[in-house]
Amino acid sequence: MGRSPCCEKAHTNKGAWTKEEDDRLIGYIRAHGEGCWRSLPKAAGLLRCGKSCRLRWINYLRPDLKRGNFTEDEDELIIKLHSLLGNKWSLIAGRLSGRTDNEIKNYWNTNIRRKLLNRGIDPATHQPMNQNPSATNNNNDNNNSVLDVAVTTTTTTTISFSKATPTIHYLVKEVEDEAKHNIDGENIILDLNLELRISPPHHHHHQNKSSSSSSSSSSSSSSSYMQPIVQYHNHHHDQHQPLKTDGRRSSVASGTTICFTCSLGVETNKQCSCASSLNDTNSSSTGYDFLGLKTGALDYRSLEMK
DNA sequence: AATCGGCGCAACCGCTATTCT
DNA sequence: AAGAATAGCGGTTGCGCCGAT
Structure with a gap:
């Protein structure tokens, strides 16, 4: 069995704190110190949830807080x-x-x-905005941009992800679609500049929830995950070639290749068609292989924290 | 003087990881 | 080991303030 509840939710106040409540909280913490938020409200004679007390103390009442404008x-x-x-x-x-x-x-x-x-800087990516018109076509509202696809007139395409998104699957699809749309038969090089926040595999119940709700977006669901900002350097490889499971690139003919989606651990290998070319010992038994950590699909000697 | 809209901030909500029974 | 609660975090909301009309 678990613990007993921290407070009787039916008898707790909500909303703005009164001066008296503040004084009680300050007085109690001065006398007994921080911590044990579960029992604090009752002990201090407050009709508040412990969580609320903690927030009030940390965000507003703590004596070491520096109030006033930011320099x-x-x-x-x-x-x-x-x-x-x-x-x-x-x-x-x-x-x-x-x-x-x-x-x-x-x-x-x-x-x-x-x-x-x-x-003129995108607050999400800290990169200059609107460097290329084609990018703005893709995301009219800069603040809500999912990704930037800058297609140059040469044979290089730079794709950079600029925000954490609800699902990488969607994001990857957009990249692929955009690339298809732009290259149109041209022999184009995808230079993946992964200045992105990569979320581990998406949970379906979150997806359902957010899709059913009109607001947001937001998602603490995706944001709660670790979101390392990584750069993947591939300039010294043959960029036409898909990733091999040992982290190096190989020719398509050599067999053991995986797609970009799987290399990010977005799809289970069962779900993705690239699975057929994979060695079973590396994948299917264990499910996700986020960032190719198990298979070594990504050589993370080349991954670095930005 | 009244109203409206934008802005800033405190507080709440929902989630995950951790702790406890 | 399992299940329930807490701690802590990030996103969102609601409300009061203030300037413009």
Whole structure:
């Protein structure tokens, strides 16, 4: 059996905190210290859920909080950290003393995002926006862009993913469709610049949920996953060739090849047609092979944190 | 003076990982 | 080991403030 509930939800207050509630919480924590949020509300005489108390303390009442405007230095630091860490607000907050993740998140959404947009920088990717008209055709609203596909007049296509998406499967399909649409028989090289946040395999119940809901999008479902920002360097390989399971490229004729989708662990090998060419010992018994970690489909000596 | 809309912030919600019984 | 709760995180929402009309 599990624990007993932390509070009686029916008898808890919600909404804005009163001065009296703040005082009670501050007084209790001064006397007993932080932690044990489960028992805190009752012990402190608060009709609040422990979770609510924790948030109020961390985000507002903590004495070491630095209130007031963010400085230019803090702005730049946040931007730099965000480019490195993405929306990992708690990690970013950990590097700015006196600032909370909630505060930084709010500040990002209300100020820095706009600031970057004014500079012509995509806040999601930290890359300049609208470098190529073909990219904007694909995503009219820059803020909601899923990916940028920049097709040059030469034989090189640069594809960069700019946002975490609900499903990589969808994303990959868009890349493939876009590539098909643009190359039109031309012998084109896909230069994958994976400045992306890669989510591990998508859970169907999340997908169903989000598709049935009109709002959002959003998705803590995808965001909750680790989303490493990686770059895959393939400039020194023959880029026409598919990935081989040992991480190197091989000719199509050699047999053991997997598709891009499977190399990301998006499809189970059973689901994907490329499975037929795979060696069973590497794949089917274990299901997903996220980023090809088991098969070595991606050579992650060439993966590096941005 | 009243109303409207945009903005900022605090708080809530939903989720995952961890902890506890 | 299993199941239930907590802790913590990121996304979203709701409300109050403030300036414009």
